[in-house]
Amino acid sequence: MTIAYLGPSGTFTQAALLQIDPHGTDHLPVSSVPAALAALREGRAKSAVVPIENSVEGGVSATLDAVAAGPEVRILAEMLVPIRFNLVAREPKPLGEVRAVSTHSHAWAQVRQWTEENIPQAEYIPASSTAAGALALSGSGTVGHDAAICAPTISAAHPELAVLAENIGDNPQAVTRFVHLGSADAPLPERTGADRTTLVIPLWADRAGALMEILEQFSTRGVNLSRIESRPTGNYLGDYFFSVDIDGHIQDERVAEALVGLRRICPTTRFLGSYARADRKAAVVAGHHTDGAFTQAREWVSALRTQ
Numbered sequence: 395m396t397i398a399y400l401g402p403s404g405t406f407t408q409a410a411l412l413q414i415d416p417h418g419t420d421h422l423p424v425s426s427v428p429a430a431l432a433a434l435r436e437g438r439a440k441s442a443v444v445p446i447e448n449s450v451e452g453g454v455s456a457t458l459d460a461v462a463a464g465p466e467v468r469i470l471a472e473m474l475v476p477i478r479f480n481l482v483a484r485e486p487k488p489l490g491e492v493r494a495v496s497t498h499s500h501a502w503a504q505v506r507q508w509t510e511e512n513i514p515q516a517e518y519i520p521a522s523s524t525a526a527g528a529l530a531l532s533g534s535g536t537v538g539h540d541a542a543i544c545a546p547t548i549s550a551a552h553p554e555l556a557v558l559a560e561n562i563g564d565n566p567q568a569v570t571r572f573v574h575l576g577s578a579d580a581p582l583p584e585r586t587g588a589d590r591t592t593l594v595i596p597l598w599a600d601r602a603g604a605l606m607e608i609l610e611q612f613s614t615r616g617v618n619l620s621r622i623e624s625r626p627t628g629n630y631l632g633d634y635f636f637s638v639d640i641d642g643h644i645q646d647e648r649v650a651e652a653l654v655g656l657r658r659i660c661p662t663t664r665f666l667g668s669y670a671r672a673d674r675k676a677a678v679v680a681g682h683h684t685d686g687a688f689t690q691a692r693e694w695v696s697a698l699r700t701q
């Protein structure tokens with residue numbers, strides 16, 4: 395049961411993967427989010443783990459775009475990973491001597507303030523992951539950077555790397571949400587009462603009120619949105635889709651009814667899955683939005699129609 399993930403070993407993505415498969419041995423490290431999706435879609439992996447949202451920068455565009463187009467995939471689970479960063483180098487040295495620092499772009503975005511204050515002279519060299527940038531320094535080969543920003547687990551596993559600074563994230567509370575993706579025919583995760591559903595909603599009609607009409611489908615059924623982002627489809631300038639997370643499971647009547655309404659007005663709406671929330675926070679549901687209220691009302695109408 396191969397699981398592809400944004401590797402190599404020591405990435406935050408691997409930390410997320412180890413939450414769901416701590417003893418697994420069939421883990422396939424790949425060097426980008428699209429590569430993880432390709433491994434899943436081409437059958438080289440049964441599932442994949444990728445970052446989807448971080449508490450500082452919002453949605454991870456590479457993931458939102460990769461799951462919105464191409465063969466359908468399903469989110470099976472989500473995992474939360476607290477994000478802490480170390481600055482490492484080949485040998486101990488003053489911060490003023492750091493010349494070029496390498497890390498993943500998400501990490502760079504989350505240490506911007508610290509780097510501006512402490513290593514303003516350093517050039518940024520993008521890496522395919524935090525671990526890749528750091529591991530390049532652990533060998534003896536020539537590399538273009540002399541420092542890297544990575545997870546503390548990398549420093550622990552590679553004592554040959556000198557830690558120049560610890561806990562350098564701008565937000566000490568930073569958390570990233572990762573998702574475990576499977577194929578579209580994977581069994582639907584069971585409803586737990588504290589669930590999330592992720593949707594891709596292309597803006598079907600370019601006219602006044604189109605977004606309002608979409609949002610109404612949720613609000614009239616008491617469905618709360620926990621994330622909404624617009625992303626360009628790439629087809630032409632001004633063509634957008636919405637990537638949306640809602641509280642609840644498709645097995646909840648209020649969610650199912652909202653999806654029926656949504657699909658009527660946006661026939662290309664894509665269901666990315668219903669799965670347990672990592673924080674186990676249950677949705678707040680008013681009496682007239684419970685399963686019982688929906689079924690009672692539907693049965694009343696059915697009975698009237700068959701009289």
Ligand SMILES: O=C(O)C(=O)Cc1ccccc1
Pocket residue numbers: 400404405406407408445448477498500501522523524525570
């Ligand atoms: O590069 C990594 O370690 C990743 O897993 C991507 C990432 C980078 C920074 C924050 C969250 C995820």
